[in-house]
Amino acid sequence: MAVLDIRDVSKTFGSVHAVQRFNLTVADGELVCLLGPSGSGKSTLLRMIGGFETASGGQITIDGEHVTRIPPEKRPTGMVFQSHALWTHMNVFRNLAFGLKLRRLPRDEIRRRVEAVLDQVGLAGYGQRMTHQLSGGQQQRVALARSLVLEPKILLLDEPFASLDQHLRERLREEVRDLQQRLGITTLFVTHGQDEALALADRIVVMRDGRTEQIDPPDMVYRAPATPFVAGFIGSMNLIDGAVQNGAFHHAGFTLAVPVADGPAILAVRPEALDIVQASAAGAAHVHRVTDFGAHAIVDIELGDGVRLKSQVPDARLWKAGMAIDLQPRAFAVYRDDVAIHRADRA
Amino acid sequence: MPASDIVGRARGRVPTGLLLVAPPVALVCWMIIWPIFSAIARTLWLPDPEGGRQLSVATYTFFFTDSYSLNNLAITLWTTGVCAAFLLPICLSIALYLRFADGKLAAYVQGLAIFPMFVPSIILSYALIRVLGPNGTVDLLLNSVGLPKINTPYLTPWGPVIGLVWDNIPITVLILLSGLGAVSDQSIEAARDVGANRRSVFWHIILPRITNSILVAISFTVLGIFSAFTLPYVLGPAAPEMMGPFMQRTFRDLNDPTTAITQAVITFCFCIAFGIFYVRSVAKNRKA
Ligand SMILES: Nc1ncnc2c1ncn2[C@@H]1O[C@H](COP(=O)(O)OP(=O)(O)O)[C@@H](O)[C@H]1O
Numbered sequence A: 001m002a003v004l005d006i007r008d009v010s011k012t013f014g015s016v017h018a019v020q021r022f023n024l025t026v027a028d029g030e031l032v033c034l035l036g037p038s039g040s041g042k043s044t045l046l047r048m049i050g051g052f053e054t055a056s057g058g059q060i061t062i063d064g065e066h067v068t069r070i071p072p073e074k075r076p077t078g079m080v081f082q083s084h085a086l087w088t089h090m091n092v093f094r095n096l097a098f099g100l101k102l103r104r105l106p107r108d109e110i111r112r113r114v115e116a117v118l119d120q121v122g123l124a125g126y127g128q129r130m131t132h133q134l135s136g137g138q139q140q141r142v143a144l145a146r147s148l149v150l151e152p153k154i155l156l157l158d159e160p161f162a163s164l165d166q167h168l169r170e171r172l173r174e175e176v177r178d179l180q181q182r183l184g185i186t187t188l189f190v191t192h193g194q195d196e197a198l199a200l201a202d203r204i205v206v207m208r209d210g211r212t213e214q215i216d217p218p219d220m221v222y223r224a225p226a227t228p229f230v231a232g233f234i235g236s237m238n239l240i241d242g243a244v245q246n247g248a249f250h251h252a253g254f255t256l257a258v259p260v261a262d263g264p265a266i267l268a269v270r271p272e273a274l275d276i277v278q279a280s281a282a283g284a285a286h287v288h289r290v291t292d293f294g295a296h297a298i299v300d301i302e303l304g305d306g307v308r309l310k311s312q313v314p315d316a317r318l319w320k321a322g323m324a325i326d327l328q329p330r331a332f333a334v335y336r337d338d339v340a341i342h343r344a345d346r347a
Numbered sequence B: 001m002p003a004s005d006i007v008g009r010a011r012g013r014v015p016t017g018l019l020l021v022a023p024p025v026a027l028v029c030w031m032i033i034w035p036i037f038s039a040i041a042r043t044l045w046l047p048d049p050e051g052g053r054q055l056s057v058a059t060y061t062f063f064f065t066d067s068y069s070l071n072n073l074a075i076t077l078w079t080t081g082v083c084a085a086f087l088l089p090i091c092l093s094i095a096l097y098l099r100f101a102d103g104k105l106a107a108y109v110q111g112l113a114i115f116p117m118f119v120p121s122i123i124l125s126y127a128l129i130r131v132l133g134p135n136g137t138v139d140l141l142l143n144s145v146g147l148p149k150i151n152t153p154y155l156t157p158w159g160p161v162i163g164l165v166w167d168n169i170p171i172t173v174l175i176l177l178s179g180l181g182a183v184s185d186q187s188i189e190a191a192r193d194v195g196a197n198r199r200s201v202f203w204h205i206i207l208p209r210i211t212n213s214i215l216v217a218i219s220f221t222v223l224g225i226f227s228a229f230t231l232p233y234v235l236g237p238a239a240p241e242m243m244g245p246f247m248q249r250t251f252r253d254l255n256d257p258t259t260a261i262t263q264a265v266i267t268f269c270f271c272i273a274f275g276i277f278y279v280r281s282v283a284k285n286r287k288a
């Protein structure tokens, strides 16, 4: 049973507001992903939870116990760093045993626990290897095992697989998810990759400039992005800057009926929700390029003023560059002043 | 590729390679190796009464039976040991501070620590005399508040120790700092994360990674201090004196080059011993 509670936490470095009044409660056994572009304050937030940075303001509690002023060595958190940060002068066994030795556990118990955890991360029998004799993926597994062996209440991972190739990253991601669910350990996972977040998380926190943009389960973040930033950041998304007048959204010859008040607006449509039809007359847009991916195709569309959009179509052969077309969004959202004021889904 | 090709190519490269290393090797032989052998020869092939030369270890026997010479060797070893004992903890603390602190203060400390490198030994000697010598700045300050004078280290064995320690701080700090640069922040944070306090981090994470740098630093300073001249000459006592001033006085004042060269050869042997110790421990660490 471990609940992490973050209340109004801020961190400033000189004039840089790395994290601004951040709030989040992570439930027992939950895996929350912090997702955001580089520089959005994800690492800083994680490091404050681990105790490596002191919060400029706010409070962090773990199971109701204040940890904000506790040094990292006394916190019940375990951190896995981006570069594995293994101790190269120790072999794998000693890397894992170090924390247990500091806790003055008996030798047998240390051996038993280290071997059990090595087994869990799929590295049984690797105890005597030096760290430089391991592959990148194995090193990250050791780093994970080094945290897990101490049975922390909260597991913190800061882009742990960023330096690995795509294939390995996907495999380790699944392993982490399995392990986390089996152990039921409350976990905070930092990533700047949306795939990783969508695949792993119970909930995703989308961050931007040290602030929260949205906290929701993956499907909600994907289907109902709270802000244009989230809409553009997760998955691919057409964002069209325009204005609403008399119940219709306008942008360079393209119009769409929307039931919102007059004013500036951003229309967001995913490529898979943007249908196109051949125009009877001049059309609002024309086909710029067609890229065939076999199972589907992507049509690059150019609006009257040169703005480009993408549409995902089932059959590439129906479309040719230069063809005049009309746009028929099936599902879309309208944003004004950074909030969604209308969503439509004509599925 | 046929073997003859490789041989041919390798053979073609030999003259260029040799030409490249020849000048430095020749220079080393001429300026270092040859003088060593000639010095050893001159202390072993002594003139005999008939005007010829014969093999004799008389000068060495004299050195190792003469209590004055032995005292000088002892004070040299003592000074070297004491300096090393002071330098290591002082410089390690400074280097650790510089590695982990940031901001303006650290920059000033770094400047101060490196500063002695730019001060010639002779200037440093006189500065120390002005500050710590009889009626120096410290005495004047103490006097002005009505306190008794200090027991000045000037012209005692502690004079050279103070000077040599100060003089060797920059190189020692720089070597240790470069070793500490190889210890990543994340590996230290990972240690804190598993429960290591500052002391455990130092003992178990930092120290094992910088043993080589410590060895290099100690060897550098020990070699330099053992054969130091200016600071012991100006700041040290007249007797016993360190090997540097001892050689100079034997050579110039006593006009006895053979004995002076004997002293030099003995000094050289000690330095070689330190050198071998250093090379062996570095090699052992590499292997581990
Ligand atoms: N130690 C530091 N000193 C000064 N600025 C920092 C420090 N750490 C992070 N920052 C700044 O804080 C902001 C957030 O950084 P970070 O938390 O590393 O972002 P992320 O992990 O999302 O890429 C950035 O603008 C970064 O430059």
Ligand SMILES: [Mg+2]
Residues within 6 Å of the ligand: A042, A043, A044, A159
């Ligand atoms: Mg980061």
